[in-house]
Amino acid sequence: TGGHTTEILRLLSCLSESYSPIHYIFADSDKMSEAKIRSFEQKRAETFSNSKFTLDRIPRSREVRQSWTSSVVTTLYSMLYSLPLTYKLKPDLILCNGPGTCVPVCISALLLGLLGIQRAIIVYVESICRVETLSLSGKILYYFSDYFIVQWPHLKEKYPKSVYLGRIV
Amino acid sequence: FRFKDSLAEDLRSADLVISHAGAGSCLETLEKGKPLVVVINEKLMNNHQLELAKQLHRDGHVLCCNCSTLVETLQSMDLSTLKPFPPGQPEKFALFLDKVVGFQ
Numbered sequence: 001t002g003g004h005t006t007e008i009l010r011l012l013s014c015l016s017e018s019y020s021p022i023h024y025i026f027a028d029s030d031k032m033s034e035a036k037i038r039s040f041e042q043k044r045a046e047t048f049s050n051s052k053f054t055l056d057r058i059p060r061s062r063e064v065r066q067s068w069t070s071s072v073v074t075t076l077y078s079m080l081y082s083l084p085l086t087y088k089l090k091p092d093l094i095l096c097n098g099p100g101t102c103v104p105v106c107i108s109a110l111l112l113g114l115l116g117i118q119r120a121i122i123v124y125v126e127s128i129c130r131v132e133t134l135s136l137s138g139k140i141l142y143y144f145s146d147y148f149i150v151q152w153p154h155l156k157e158k159y160p161k162s163v164y165l166g167r168i169v
Numbered sequence: 170f171r172f173k174d175s176l177a178e179d180l181r182s183a184d185l186v187i188s189h190a191g192a193g194s195c196l197e198t199l200e201k202g203k204p205l206v207v208v209i210n211e212k213l214m215n216n217h218q219l220e221l222a223k224q225l226h227r228d229g230h231v232l233c234c235n236c237s238t239l240v241e242t243l244q245s246m247d248l249s250t251l252k253p254f255p256p257g258q259p260e261k262f263a264l265f266l267d268k269v270v271g272f273q
Contacts, residue, residue, distance in 0.1 A: 003193050014263035018272050093270055121269060128257070129192040131220040147269060149262070152224065165265055167257040 004099045005033040007127060009040045010169040011095065021052035023089050025082070027060035027101045054089075058082050062100035062136075071100075078104040083111065090118045097125045098137045106141060125149040126162075128169050134159070177201075185248070187239070190222035195231065199254035205231045206246070208239055230254045 005026070012022070022041075026033045034055060041053050061078040062071045078101070086108035094109055096102030102124075109120040124145040126138045131152045134142065142148050148162045156164035180186065180201045187206045188194040198205045207222045226233040229252040234242040267273060 006193070010257065010259050011262050012259075014260045015266065016263070016272065093266075095266075123266065123269065125262070127192075128196070129221045130217065131224040133217060133220065135217070149265075151257075163265070165258075165261045167255075168259050168262040169257045 003129070004097055004127065005030075005036050007125075007169045008095070008097050009036060011097070011125060012040070012044075017048040017051065019093075020048070020050065021054065023054045023056065023091065025056050025058060025085065025101065025105055027099065028057040029060045030057075056085055056089075058085065058101065058104065060101065061104050075100070075104055075107075079108060083108040086112060086120075087117065091120045094120050094122045095125070096122075096137075096141070098127050098130075098135045100137060103137055103140060106144060110144060121146045123147045123149070125168070126151065126155065128152075128167060130155065132158075187243075190218055192218070192221050195222060195225060199225070199230055200256060202253065204248040204251055206239075206242060207231050207233050209233060209235050211235070225254075228252065 012019075024037050037053075037055065041051065044051050058081040059074070059078045061075040066074070082104040086105060091109065094106060096106065106122055109118075109122060113119045122141070122145040124138065124141045124147070126134060126149065128151045130138065130150070132154055134155065138148075142159055142161070148159070149168070150156055150159065150162045150164055151167050151169070153164060156162055176197065180198060180203060183203055185206070186198045186203050187208060188198060190207050190209050195205065195207060207226070209219065209222060211219070222231070222233060225231045229250065231251070232242060232246055
């Protein structure tokens, strides 16, 4: 969604050509991200002529302030889509930054790892908006990601296993 | 106006921006180097959205007020006290990620 997409595209902006193909996954209810991504990839193709990317949508796993119990149900529903999709894509690296959409994808990747099918490195970057508290996705993925990056020093103190690189978006 | 695709043009020609505490609005304005007054409506906002505005205020990048103190803030403000907002560094992230995946 919106701010998350802008942030993640900034994170991608300095990555080398080796990070290809990039598979973007976003919520089916998201109307604006596709345009932003295409515009970003168009610019990227000017520098890296062989860059490839794909776009996939999965059902949105949680609305803002949706209750815990119903969120579990909607996340499980999203997993009906994210599991076959992650199996098909077999990513080496998953980069996510906090929308609910990333939780079913990461859980799917963890499952595939447990089953010995594909082991993906999960890198989570918490949004720059999070200065003192983590998002719900962050609270969950702090324990399940391989690298958890925060952008403010206070969060690094609170969550010692996190990585602090300063402001990166 | 209702919803424009981008406020970039308006931002470019503005001398002062008065905005709600939305992260996108704040960051976009600060990155263009425009002075920013953030109006906070504690009743409307959930706590996490305030975090960034408060931090930016603490760091001296924005002026803060609420709806009732806006006029007085505009009358008495000294924009020269605002500190410039350095851009983020995605290249640091790229370096980190290269190490993680083994591209060196």
